[in-house]
Amino acid sequence: MSQALTGRAPTVVVAGGGTAGHIEPAMALADAVRRLRPDAKIIAMGTPKGLENDLIPPRGYPLELIPPVPLPRKPTTDLLRLPLRVRDSVRRAREVLDRVGADVVVGFGGYVSLPVYLAARGRVPIVVHEANESPGLANRIGARFATRVAVGVPGASLPGAQLVGIPLRRSITTLDRPALREEARKHFGLDPEAPTLLVFGGSQGARTINTAVSGAAKDLADAGVGVLHAHGPKNTLIVQEFPGRPAYVPVPYLERMDLAYAAADVVLCRSGAMTVAEVSAVGLPAVFVPLPIGNGEQASNARPAVDAGAALLVADADLTPAKVADLVIPLVTDPDRVAKMSAAGSGLGHREADETLARIVLEAANT
Template sequence: MNQPLSLVLAGGGTAGHVNPLLAVAAELRRRYPSARLTALGTATGVEAELVPAAGLDLRYIPRVPLPRRPSADLVTLPTRFNAAVKDVARIIQEVGAQGIVGFGGYVATPAYLAARKLRLPLIIHEQNTRPGLANRVGARWASVVATTFAHTPLPGAQQVGLPLRAPIEELAAANAAGRGRAARWAAAAAVGIDPELATLLVTGGSLGAQSINEAVAGSVHRLVREGQVVHVTGRGKTEAALRARSMLDAALRDRYVVIEYAHNMDQLFALADMVLTRAGAGMVCELAALGLPAVYVPLPIGNGEQARNAHDVVAAGGGVLVNDADLTASWLEDNAIPLWQSPDRLANMRTAARSVGALDATKTLTDLIVKAIVRQ
């Protein structure tokens, strides 16, 4: 490459959509310290917080969702959409971008169209087993179509896995090398909990899940008799957990840690013996790479999308699947506690989870991006 690398990275919405973008940006920055990396996002997505926090330049473009039913919005859609494409094209030209890397979502569609208009290489990554609309459209003219999972139906797709953030890759490497215990003690000191107690991590993904929160709140008096629970509830969703915590015996209350949103998931993963979670692509891939046994409770909407995300790791024996409707306090007491308290079963699950976890996705996707730019 003669001129310094400049790329526009498009992806936004939830942390599940933004984190792979951040992982790839960090790897590009590591390889090309003088690269100009510009992320595109909307002001309402979580990217508005996460992208600047990662030290990356973020440019806003208007959010142009497709109306779900006929309305006045539909009439103005083409004008608003074309304006968004023009905005992106202006940003591309201003930063001298040599290519666009897209991770799907609202922000991606105008970026993909701008790439086509300006004849720039487009590299797409689809996180989920079922591709979203933006990536289905963009894949038609993309130079590279990469996916997390093997059977994602996109033309010309190659599976690379899901790019994971560096602290999670480092913890996965530590776990694989048998250094997980040291990481656990360091994380316990940082979080302020006992490293010796069996630890259950609960999370509903980046947005939190009310049904998981309620089932855990309803059974926490039993759970804390067996070990400790770190419960990440999601923003604005602490109420049930805090109420349940206030009703615990004072002597056991410290065994129930309630966190609204975690900025240090790698530390919480380092502490966990088992995880109760939604099955967003991010959580599934992180837990598999880390070799963490999990009970997956897929989000009960979207054509079974999240159940598909968890399919491979569950089929391998690294996780257990439970329907959202079946997840109750008594289900946890009858099923999750015995599993959590069975070191042999957890050891088998750790090996099985790791067997399907991919650790090199960030590097592989970055290689593909660089190759596509050099080729142009």
Template sequence: MRTPLSVVIGAGGTGGHIYPGLALAEALRRAVPDAVISFVGTERGLETTLIPGAGYPLHTVDMIPFDPALGAKRYLLPAALLRSGAQCRSVLRGQGAQVAVGMGGYPSAPVILGARMAGLPSVIHESNAVPGRANQFAARLTPHIAVAFDRSRARLSGGQHADTVGMPVSARIADLDRAALRDEARRAFAVPEGARVLLFNGGSLGAARLTEAAVGLAARWRHRRDVHLLIKTGPAALEATRRRLTDAGAGQVARAVPYLDRMDLAYAVADLVVCRAGSATVAELATTGVPAVLVPYPHAPGDHQTHNARVLSDAGAAHLLPDAETTADRLMALVGPLLADPGRLAAMGRAADPGNHARAADLLAAKVIRLAIPSHDHGHNCDHHGNHTYDHNYDLGMEKSA
């Protein structure tokens, strides 16, 4: 009797945790097509739309953020964690899960705690150069740790034993050939002939600071036809941004969009990106070799976006621009010469170290699969109940490729 691989992934809050979790699920399905995969999140984050939209079940639990700003409410955290951990234990048992994965964000810690309660193996993946509070806690509950960046090891309990697998990115990003996709991308975004593209990408929901600077820059460049600004605003700011561009007479030089559903097209069309420095974004830029101006979100816990940004800026693949300095005039002085110098942009792209990011989803999937198979069963192709599992030869093959 064959037992399918069963995995529960905790990921939520922002796209920076959710998209890598989806990339992992995609890799697990490539490895084991009939794998049973579900996610745990809360009712408050983007997971409520992104995960069901990708075709995976989402179980929601009652959890509050690991946030000092909670003030007196922080005393509710232990009780909330125990309650949500018990809820996750029920999810794991109900699905017959063999392993649990925490991708960071506050839904991640209950999954790891629930696995501990259920006596199941678990693994966490830390995506940021400075680990988040949820994973700092979860790292004390499992010996199995994977990180995107080497520099986060020192900040995690047991981090010296962590595997640096990179940041899981989607297959479209991992396999992206920018040159081959460029013409299609320019048509998709209606870029005028001969114009260089400056992409503003403020994260999952947009960024008011970046949008403000982009509108101001578009107003200053409204008579230019050799540049084109593509501004992702997030849905809430879309109509106001479009009105401001029209009022400034900048409608021909800039286009505002609520989302970038096809990031492969966005990276293919962009000559230069101005964006936040979330870990997923930094990994995608490193993988695709797109030069960037990185504007770290100043209120990120532990200032982790600045540490993320330095992975690229220290290599010469990006410029780091503090949030407070991100104005239209400052950007015009910085990005104007860059857009006018294709050789310099190309050199920045070559300076990016792609690392393991393109392979990270498969490397992390291999680690998850190994945890799902008790080591003493590798030679017998059966689980700890004596039932036959999926073909162990795949797992051994992944170990070799890793």
């Protein structure tokens, strides 16, 4: 047995906050470490206002909070205005690392990662995981003094990186969609037989997606399509009901993504790295609508699935109620095409990324 899986119980600190795209891989990694080393002590680091405050404690991991340091995507003069905030956040992060006796730090990017990397530098081994092809500033800096660097997609521009994929929850990688279909549709109040479209725009929703799909509610109803639409906790969505037609079910947030995926025949969503990895893992045909900001990483994330024939790509500016009616409805209502796209997606992604990364982390803890 590997030395990483034996010996003194390690203390692992994971830093990934702000959005679900940072938090969920961190939690999947934590779960995998716990499976490999049930005696491991795992602590999460976050900020007071991040989504981690809602997502991490229910998963059973203690959450330590440090002041956030909002970072530009690339080095700019904005960084020159942040030295005092960075210094305070690094000091607080170092206090946590010392108090818990950290053996290794694992960062996933975002506001919380950079101060944790700086606090750990020269004191605690660092493992960096980057989900996107174009790394953010925190991971670009952290990778310079990391013990190991792991990436989720080919072509990520970090030196010495090892391709491992994106860690996903076991409830996703082991999901049997057909077996859960009946339970899933009952859970959400969906029609048990109608072709069903799942819609979401990330953890906070997406206005373009919300407007386009809700605007096509009558077309969807007339086509006999049921809809499960997560519009985001900060948004409201009022959709006209059509008696006798499959239900259009709006919800603020999907806590059971496994059941949401099982209920659906097709998904329309953003193409963050985490979302693309999950959708590919469960074999769900997708219509990806990349977020039209940043450096185009969401379009890059979607490209392998599109090239494989498992997904379609629609620009944010092109997504309208008419586009939903003309493009999405014909797809959802064509079972043969849905089956072909699902089959085309099989084999995409890295289903064992969680345990692969966990072994890297545990090895680093022993260095």
